[in-house]
Amino acid sequence: MKEKYKSSKWQEVINWAQKRSLFMLHYCTGCGAIELPPTMTSRYDMSRFGIGPAATPRQADILLITGYLSTKTLRRVVYTYEQMQDPKFVMGFGSCTINGGMYWDSYNTIKQLDKYLPVDLYIAGCMPRPEAILEGFLDLKEKIENGEAKGYKKYKEEYEYYKTNQKKVLGEVKRRQ
Amino acid sequence: MKTENEVIKLIKEKLNPLEVNKLRAQNLAVKLENEELVSSLNYLKSKGYSHLATISCVDWIEDNEFELVYHLFSYEDKINISVKTRIDRKKSKFVTIKNLWAVAQYYERDIHDFFGVEFEGNDDMEELILENWNDTPPMRKDFKTRDYVNEKFEWREYHGQK
Numbered sequence: 127m128k129e130k131y132k133s134s135k136w137q138e139v140i141n142w143a144q145k146r147s148l149f150m151l152h153y154c155t156g157c158g159a160i161e162l163p164p165t166m167t168s169r170y171d172m173s174r175f176g177i178g179p180a181a182t183p184r185q186a187d188i189l190l191i192t193g194y195l196s197t198k199t200l201r202r203v204v205y206t207y208e209q210m211q212d213p214k215f216v217m218g219f220g221s222c223t224i225n226g227g228m229y230w231d232s233y234n235t236i237k238q239l240d241k242y243l244p245v246d247l248y249i250a251g252c253m254p255r256p257e258a259i260l261e262g263f264l265d266l267k268e269k270i271e272n273g274e275a276k277g278y279k280k281y282k283e284e285y286e287y288y289k290t291n292q293k294k295v296l297g298e299v300k301r302r303q
Numbered sequence: 304m305k306t307e308n309e310v311i312k313l314i315k316e317k318l319n320p321l322e323v324n325k326l327r328a329q330n331l332a333v334k335l336e337n338e339e340l341v342s343s344l345n346y347l348k349s350k351g352y353s354h355l356a357t358i359s360c361v362d363w364i365e366d367n368e369f370e371l372v373y374h375l376f377s378y379e380d381k382i383n384i385s386v387k388t389r390i391d392r393k394k395s396k397f398v399t400i401k402n403l404w405a406v407a408q409y410y411e412r413d414i415h416d417f418f419g420v421e422f423e424g425n426d427d428m429e430e431l432i433l434e435n436w437n438d439t440p441p442m443r444k445d446f447k448t449r450d451y452v453n454e455k456f457e458w459r460e461y462h463g464q465k
Contacts, residue, residue, distance in 0.1 A: 198434050225459040233441050233448045234433075237456045295455060297435035 137273065144187075144213060145270040148177045148263075151186035153206060156193015158220045158253045170256040177263055183209040188266070191243075193253065194222035194235045197295050200242060204292060207243055214278045215266060218248040219259070227252055241291045244277030244284075305380045307331060313350070318343045332385045337397070340388045344373060344403055351377040352384060355403075358410040360418045364444040367392045369420060373400075390420070399425035417442035 150172075154162065165172050166179055180186035183206045195203060207216065218239045221227035226237035239245055246269065249262040269275040281288060305313070311323050314333055320343075322334040335343055352375040361370040366389075373386040390397050399422040401408040411422040412431040419440040421428070430436060439446040 198432075201434070226456075231449050231452050233446075233451050233455075237452075238459050241457070 145267040146176045149180035149186045150188040152179045158192035165256040165259050190217045192219045194229050196234050215246045218245045221252045244281045246275045246277040330383050334387045351379045360414045362444045395420045398423050
């Protein structure tokens with residue numbers, strides 16, 4: 127999009143439309159994934175708020191990191207995130223993504239998700255109940271409408287910073303011959 | 304179908320164990336010398352203990368030894384046998400049993416990942432679970448997980464405190 131359209135009335139219309147059609151990538155990493163089925167299905171029913179599950183990263187808008195990330199999973203999450211199309215939003219779910227949670231001294235899990243991916247919103251708790259997830263989604267929608275959820279732009283601008291941090295814990299890919 | 308006591312008797316007669324115990328119903332533990340292990344496993348396999356459930360490793364750091372535990376199961380007797388042997392911790396070398404059970408190759412790779420034990424004859428020792436690991440194997444008792452985490456990850460600061 128051209129620069130002159132940014133933060134214009136037209137952008138407001140786009141934001142308004144975007145917040146009403148969000149697709150969440152169903153990619154589950156930790157134990158928090160168990161809270162998603164009730165959130166998606168009839169008990170809590172997140173489609174009331176215009177949020178639906180998506181099967182592939184290319185069709186998704188929200189990447190929900192549900193719990194701890196081992197370094198090996200982080201590599202896959204980064205691949206997944208980079209496949210998603212703009213605009214894309216990352217939500218950190220549970221205390222593991224915030225400060226390591228109960229895995230705070232584990233040699234194999236990352237401690238702060240926002241060092242590796244641009245997190246737009248954290249949901250605290252170990253683990254958050256579906257109500258908290260829905261509250262988080264509503265907050266995210268508000269942020270999108272106000273134009274505050276700019277994580278994907280930040281990722282492009284500070285690409286070096288994120289890549290340095292990622293390489294520090296992952297190292298280079300070694301392929302099997 | 305044999306009972307636990309019959310199996311214990313059979314092991315005492317045919318093999319040369321250091322110790323045989325009945326841990327609880329359907330569970331036996333056999334301790335063996337290093338040299339005896341492969342032939343004993345071969346014998347037990349021929350007697351119906353054909354299922355190798357897993358191989359585990361225990362770090363007895365005070366005795367300076369690793370204990371390798373081979374978990375066997377017989378579908379006829381419905382009995383688990385844990386066959387144990389202790390190896391030197393410094394050398395941390397043992398022989399492979401991949402000729403008896405092909406799946407042992409992966410169990411041995413797993414133990415090599417987490418304890419750094421080498422298995423002679425098994426030359427596929429690429430990392431199975433870990434990625435790009437270049438520190439002390441993480442399941443060894445002398446691996447300092449706190450130091451490792453301090454070095455590799457950063458703590459989040461709360462109001463200036465970590």
